[in-house]
Amino acid sequence: MRILIVDDDPMMQLGLEQVLGDRNNIEVVGLAENGKLGVAEAIEKKPDLVVMDIAMPELDGIAATQQIKEKLPDTRVVVLTSHDSQQEVMGALSSGADAYCVKGASVERLISAITAAIDGATYLDPQVGRMVIQNLQTTSPAVPENSANLSSRELDVLKLLVEGKTNTEIAKDLFLSPNTIKTHVKGIMNKLAVDDRVKAAVVALRTGLV
Incomplete structure (x- = not known):
């Protein structure tokens, strides 16, 4: 499983690289410090999955996710961020993110999110899931x-x-x-x-x- 990490915090980059790199089935193929570089790295290296922060300079994670999904539809994206407002959560999911995990969660929860995304399933951190349900309850139905x-x-x-x-x-x-x-x-x-x-x-x- 080839993974690209996109986060503007060097310590978070290092921590994720070590945690994920210790897994036998994961190879960290690149690091990027903002969304613009993240998109460029994704296009060049074509990872199986991108771990994406939201608040970053140059290009935020939501816009970066949308661009990656447009250019590389088979690449999965796990949003990992400390931002958990309803607007950001729904924005990330609308951009095409496959999973949403909040920073501070356990390593096993992050691995679960990554595994679910790779397998084609969806994963929402529990507190994020509640926001999605609240959004559904306040949105008028639109039946296709x-x-x-x-x-x-x-x-x-x-x-x-x-x-x-x-x-x-x-x-x-x-x-x-x-x-x-x-x-x-x-x-x-x-x-x-x-x-x-x-x-x-x-x-x-x-x-x-x-």
């Missing part, structure tokens, strides 16, 4: 036109996707192959008019599909 066309199997997959399960876990629960689940997830995102799993889960909860 094609949502009624979801098949019963797609609804089964969507329910498990909302629970944060990976494609492999969903396949096991439904006794299907991971490739079949991947096809269903793509169909779900197309019908819900979204481009990632987090947004699909948000739409599902907001509109009452799940």
Whole structure:
């Protein structure tokens, strides 16, 4: 698992590099001190995953995440930050971030976030999850036109996707192959008019599909 770390705090960079580098299945392939350099490093090195701070000079983590996702859609992004306001959380998720972890959390929680993101699932720190639910409760539902066309199997997959399960876990629960689940997830995102799993889960909860 090739990981790029983007954070303007040198001590945080060093700490993350040591913690992640000690894992047998992780290779830290680069460090960047701001979002602009982070995007450039990501394009050059094409990591599997980027650990991204939010508040940085030159280009913030939200804008950097959006640019990385546009240029490298298969690269996963885990936002790791001390910023946990609702605006920043929803901004990060809307930019395409696959996971959101708050600084100060345990190393195992960060590893869980990274593992979930790599596996195609979503991960939200518990306190962040509460903010997302609050946002859903105060946002008017907008039902996509094609949502009624979801098949019963797609609804089964969507329910498990909302629970944060990976494609492999969903396949096991439904006794299907991971490739079949991947096809269903793509169909779900197309019908819900979204481009990632987090947004699909948000739409599902907001509109009452799940």
